[in-house]
Amino acid sequence: MLFNKTLYSFIKGAQLKFFVIIFLGLLASVTTILIALLLSKIINGVFLSSQTLQDVSTLIIILIVLAVLKSVLIWSQQFFSASLVSFIKKSFRKKLLAQIESIGPLALKSERTGEITNTLINGVDKLEDYFSKFLPQMFLAVLIPILILIFVFPLDWLTGIVFIVTAPIIPLFMFLIGSIAEKMNKKQWQTLSRMSAYFLDVLQGISILKLFNRTNEVIKKIDQVSNSFRIKTLNVLKVAFLSALVLEVTATISVAVIAVEIGLRLLYGNFAFIDALFILVIAPEFYLPFRMLGTSYHAGMEGLAAFENINNILIYKNITSSKQLIKHNNFNFDINTPIIIKNLSYTYPGRETKALDDISITIQPKKITALVGTSGAGKTTLLNILLRFINPTSGNIYFGEDDLQSINNETWRNNIAWLPQNPHLFSKNLLENIRISKNKASIEEVIEAAKKANIHNFISSRKDEYNSAIGESGAKLSGGEIKRIALARAYLRNAPLLFVDEPTADLDPIVEDEIIKDMYKLFSDKTVLIIAHRLNTIINADNIIVMKQGKVIETGNHNELILKNGYYKKLLYAHGDIL
Amino acid sequence: MIKVFFRIVSLGKEYKYWMLLAALIGFLTVGSGIGLMMTSSYLIAKAALQTPIYQLQVAIVGVRFFGISRGVFRYLERYISHNVTFKLLAKFRVWFFTALVPIVPSKTIDLTSGDLLTRSIEDIESIEHIFVRVISPPFIFVATAILMFALLNIFSITYAILFIILFTGSAFAIPYLTFLLSNKIGKKIVLLKSQLKEFTVDSLQGISELIFYGQKDSWENEFNKIQDQLINAEYRMNNIKSLHESLTGLAMNLTVAMMLLIAIPDVVTGALNGVYLSVISIGIMAAFESVAQIPQAFQYLSKSTEAGKRLFDIVDTHKNEDEINLTESAITGYNLRLENISFTYDTNNNALSNISFRINEGERVAIVGASGAGKSTLVNILTKLWDYNTGNIFIGNENYKVLSSTNIRNIISVVPQKVQLFTGTIKENLLIAKDGVTDSELMRVLSEVGLDSLINSLPDKLNTNIGELGQKLSGGESKRLTIARALLRNSPIIIFDEATSHVDNLTEKKILETIKELPATKSVIFITHRLNQMDMFDNIIVLSNGRIVESGTHTELLAKGNFYKKLIDSQNQNITLLS
Ligand SMILES: Nc1ncnc2c1ncn2[C@@H]1O[C@H](COP(=O)(O)OP(=O)(O)OP(=O)(O)O)[C@@H](O)[C@H]1O
Ligand SMILES: Nc1ncnc2c1ncn2[C@@H]1O[C@H](COP(=O)(O)OP(=O)(O)OP(=O)(O)O)[C@@H](O)[C@H]1O
Numbered sequence A: 001m002l003f004n005k006t007l008y009s010f011i012k013g014a015q016l017k018f019f020v021i022i023f024l025g026l027l028a029s030v031t032t033i034l035i036a037l038l039l040s041k042i043i044n045g046v047f048l049s050s051q052t053l054q055d056v057s058t059l060i061i062i063l064i065v066l067a068v069l070k071s072v073l074i075w076s077q078q079f080f081s082a083s084l085v086s087f088i089k090k091s092f093r094k095k096l097l098a099q100i101e102s103i104g105p106l107a108l109k110s111e112r113t114g115e116i117t118n119t120l121i122n123g124v125d126k127l128e129d130y131f132s133k134f135l136p137q138m139f140l141a142v143l144i145p146i147l148i149l150i151f152v153f154p155l156d157w158l159t160g161i162v163f164i165v166t167a168p169i170i171p172l173f174m175f176l177i178g179s180i181a182e183k184m185n186k187k188q189w190q191t192l193s194r195m196s197a198y199f200l201d202v203l204q205g206i207s208i209l210k211l212f213n214r215t216n217e218v219i220k221k222i223d224q225v226s227n228s229f230r231i232k233t234l235n236v237l238k239v240a241f242l243s244a245l246v247l248e249v250t251a252t253i254s255v256a257v258i259a260v261e262i263g264l265r266l267l268y269g270n271f272a273f274i275d276a277l278f279i280l281v282i283a284p285e286f287y288l289p290f291r292m293l294g295t296s297y298h299a300g301m302e303g304l305a306a307f308e309n310i311n312n313i314l315i316y317k318n319i320t321s322s323k324q325l326i327k328h329n330n331f332n333f334d335i336n337t338p339i340i341i342k343n344l345s346y347t348y349p350g351r352e353t354k355a356l357d358d359i360s361i362t363i364q365p366k367k368i369t370a371l372v373g374t375s376g377a378g379k380t381t382l383l384n385i386l387l388r389f390i391n392p393t394s395g396n397i398y399f400g401e402d403d404l405q406s407i408n409n410e411t412w413r414n415n416i417a418w419l420p421q422n423p424h425l426f427s428k429n430l431l432e433n434i435r436i437s438k439n440k441a442s443i444e445e446v447i448e449a450a451k452k453a454n455i456h457n458f459i460s461s462r463k464d465e466y467n468s469a470i471g472e473s474g475a476k477l478s479g480g481e482i483k484r485i486a487l488a489r490a491y492l493r494n495a496p497l498l499f500v501d502e503p504t505a506d507l508d509p510i511v512e513d514e515i516i517k518d519m520y521k522l523f524s525d526k527t528v529l530i531i532a533h534r535l536n537t538i539i540n541a542d543n544i545i546v547m548k549q550g551k552v553i554e555t556g557n558h559n560e561l562i563l564k565n566g567y568y569k570k571l572l573y574a575h576g577d578i579l
Numbered sequence B: 001m002i003k004v005f006f007r008i009v010s011l012g013k014e015y016k017y018w019m020l021l022a023a024l025i026g027f028l029t030v031g032s033g034i035g036l037m038m039t040s041s042y043l044i045a046k047a048a049l050q051t052p053i054y055q056l057q058v059a060i061v062g063v064r065f066f067g068i069s070r071g072v073f074r075y076l077e078r079y080i081s082h083n084v085t086f087k088l089l090a091k092f093r094v095w096f097f098t099a100l101v102p103i104v105p106s107k108t109i110d111l112t113s114g115d116l117l118t119r120s121i122e123d124i125e126s127i128e129h130i131f132v133r134v135i136s137p138p139f140i141f142v143a144t145a146i147l148m149f150a151l152l153n154i155f156s157i158t159y160a161i162l163f164i165i166l167f168t169g170s171a172f173a174i175p176y177l178t179f180l181l182s183n184k185i186g187k188k189i190v191l192l193k194s195q196l197k198e199f200t201v202d203s204l205q206g207i208s209e210l211i212f213y214g215q216k217d218s219w220e221n222e223f224n225k226i227q228d229q230l231i232n233a234e235y236r237m238n239n240i241k242s243l244h245e246s247l248t249g250l251a252m253n254l255t256v257a258m259m260l261l262i263a264i265p266d267v268v269t270g271a272l273n274g275v276y277l278s279v280i281s282i283g284i285m286a287a288f289e290s291v292a293q294i295p296q297a298f299q300y301l302s303k304s305t306e307a308g309k310r311l312f313d314i315v316d317t318h319k320n321e322d323e324i325n326l327t328e329s330a331i332t333g334y335n336l337r338l339e340n341i342s343f344t345y346d347t348n349n350n351a352l353s354n355i356s357f358r359i360n361e362g363e364r365v366a367i368v369g370a371s372g373a374g375k376s377t378l379v380n381i382l383t384k385l386w387d388y389n390t391g392n393i394f395i396g397n398e399n400y401k402v403l404s405s406t407n408i409r410n411i412i413s414v415v416p417q418k419v420q421l422f423t424g425t426i427k428e429n430l431l432i433a434k435d436g437v438t439d440s441e442l443m444r445v446l447s448e449v450g451l452d453s454l455i456n457s458l459p460d461k462l463n464t465n466i467g468e469l470g471q472k473l474s475g476g477e478s479k480r481l482t483i484a485r486a487l488l489r490n491s492p493i494i495i496f497d498e499a500t501s502h503v504d505n506l507t508e509k510k511i512l513e514t515i516k517e518l519p520a521t522k523s524v525i526f527i528t529h530r531l532n533q534m535d536m537f538d539n540i541i542v543l544s545n546g547r548i549v550e551s552g553t554h555t556e557l558l559a560k561g562n563f564y565k566k567l568i569d570s571q572n573q574n575i576t577l578l579s
């Protein structure tokens, strides 16, 4: 139950450290036993054999030396366990990061950031005690009692038997309580994770909650959540404490039983005081490993529960690489290649209707293709497939002859400049935010891109210019400014393919016009895909694809589509004769 | 630091008796341990002298009694202290959020949600440590010291004094060392952890960009840079902990050795009954249990006070804001009048200068203008999310300055430019606007924004989960959900900020129709870049660079041929040319 094989396998690479920890723990126990022996010898000598201080002085000196030795051993044991913990944490986080990256943004983004953050940081922290305390203790709880038995048996087999009889009661009881506690712990950890996600949700949405006068309710809910968390935690802890209580009581009663039992035998003179004293001193030490196991038991359990969450991320299927064909090793990008989409369909998990329904279109090279249609028609979904964020449910996309899935994702994306519908700006300065699309870009290149995106003037009017901070997700910027900074990002990339999702949605008509005119000019020799609701921006596109409810319903250029007198025209003139 | 410490302590005064009780029981636990060890060693020492059994009865009973009481006390102590701790936790969370809510966003613009998340979870957990780990151990220590002093004094005042010197010596010296070593590190851990969380939240929310731009490596590097520092600090903290643990063990053994050195000659001279030699040394060993807790207390001190500081930061910012003397008077009449409003976010430049206009009850007003002109800023001010610097706003006859924000927000609903939805179902998100609305009413509102067919196609209908921030909806769908949310509220004034920027023309038309059909008493402020059907507005205010450059009806403004006309022309040039 508590010994998790997968979890144990993480020790690989630090196995040596782990065994050193156990070994040092064992050595420390040996010194403890020796100290007990010495102590009983000294006291016995003075008490019964009328020895003087001189007689026992060597023993006392050895005792002091041993005490120092024990401290050093314990300290080095913990030294190793601290370094083991560092190693384990790092390797878990490394694994998780790699996995987060390969799960793909779409699947990840609809998850709760707060929950993932909690798993990545606090969840991994919880493993600390599992590895540094619980796991070594599991070994030590077997080894140390055996060691002590080796010393005790020759002296007094009766006590040895008391030890042997009482010892198994402890793990047995732990096992019984353990299975209940384990379930509770898992639930508990989930609650904690959800709480973290809920808090993040609230923190990011406080403005909205304020606008709707809902903050009191939320605070009340936080109180409620915290209190129900308290009650649940206490229930878990009650079980954990109970198991510790049982351990404690078993241990102390056993010590008491032994004390009385040897006391009585001493009384009748058939037992030596020196041995009795030794046994009395060592008896608590016999139970100590179990008690420590009991103490770290709860921590271990928590670690295990946290691991469950971590593992949920680790076993998540990698969406875009699971179906990948054999990769081209030397894929050569040629700008003159068309992108051919064949019978493409996609259904989101949990949805019944298809977001894309048998789409077949061709995006001509060095041309401007526009994607228009009703809100929710599937435009962004198509783009997500083109970007390899999701795999189509059926159908294929070919880049010339090559199936897109046979091309390495990174190679493919290196040839794309992309403007998302809702771009994310990071909590960094403007320069770093733009430069994310091309790490090595010079400041001149960045300025150039910003000029094209019509945001350079704004940036240079800031006090710190390109070094200005922008707040979380661009909180210090207007909607249109965010969009233009993201556009500068795309331009900086200077890639042969340009995919833009509603580039001018938050811009005024004048800026919009400038940007669009520039875009048509700048990208005349590149392949461009524009998703747009503002049809004035795509009128001059070479090809316009009109989508509705996951289907392509019309294609052609503006004039052809007007002549068709179909849905495009209806969209265009929705507000009357002129826009 | 001491100030912060006492401030934290004063937060928990409501539970001081419980904490005192926990400490008392903690002492009883240690005391029972001492009792157990002392009586049992007395028992066997006496028995070694072949004392008649009836003289040992008391000792035997004592051994049993202490054996059981120790376990029970420990259980009680843990239970009580954890219960108090968690109660404090809930209390602190509420305390923190209550202070935080009023100052978002204006005073927290430089804090990220990841940082605030750390404050609301980790930091609060850290200050709670003060109560269990910092306050009670010294108390237990003092009580134990007094008990031991009294016990040893029975034998000889010399023992008592020697013991108290060594005992207090270790209880001060070791923690002091710990404190010196850990002082900076504790603070560092708090800050680094927060930084790591901030970074993680920000990265996860921009994961698409990170993955797309192949930033995985630099992202991981940055994560590792913070993580390495954190793990390094934690590692050092662990080492300090092991140092004091082994030092405490050493101090215990040395104290026993010292005691032997002094007591053995007394046994030889007969001043001390040999029976008590073991009683004393074993009792001392047990007493050190209370020393072991203290260094840890000091280790946590710097961490807890740093966390406390971060929380007080927020709470104190809030204290400086006061909305206390504001009236909750019923607002009569919804005429809105702005007089010379100026506003600046930072001292950089004015986001709004000298804005004056009025919107009479039931009027439909559009606000247009360049991107970054200050339109959304106006919304922030009208809803009191930010406080304006100069000028006055009146609603009815009341000045904004004397109205509470709750009061104002009760009559104004907003569709913010940036979509902000909560993890949860469609229904839950709508009900934020208003309680107790029937499903059919919800569906009616949803159909007004054209979302009814989507909802009907979903397997779970209104109970469909929309993912974090509504990520499982298309851009236009999530925007429309926020429109529905505002409409549902049915307030006298509704502000739409770029409500139609992410939808197609037909959907836009539907939304405009809905707005037209709102009851004639409702005032509408419609901020837009899409200048469609502008003749539906009674007044159009044109903003540029934070100033009103012109205003009037659509026809008036066209006739003027200024900025507004330019905007319209830019938008329509292509289309009018071709059609
Ligand atoms: N992560 C998701 N999970 C489930 N359904 C989704 C998800 N993302 C989008 N959808 C659904 O798929 C459909 C198509 O969405 P998509 O984002 O492609 O539309 P769109 O054409 O880009 O719309 P818009 O113009 O409003 O942005 C929508 O009905 C939407 O609700
Ligand atoms: N929190 C802030 N701190 C500093 N400056 C800010 C902050 N919020 C906005 N600004 C600046 O104030 C100006 C006005 O912003 P606002 O959001 O009101 O513009 P807007 O007219 O709504 O633009 P858009 O049409 O692009 O949404 C912008 O230049 C913006 O950079």
Ligand SMILES: [Mg+2]
Residues within 6 Å of the ligand: A478, A479, A480, B375, B376, B377, B417, B497
């Ligand atoms: Mg705006």
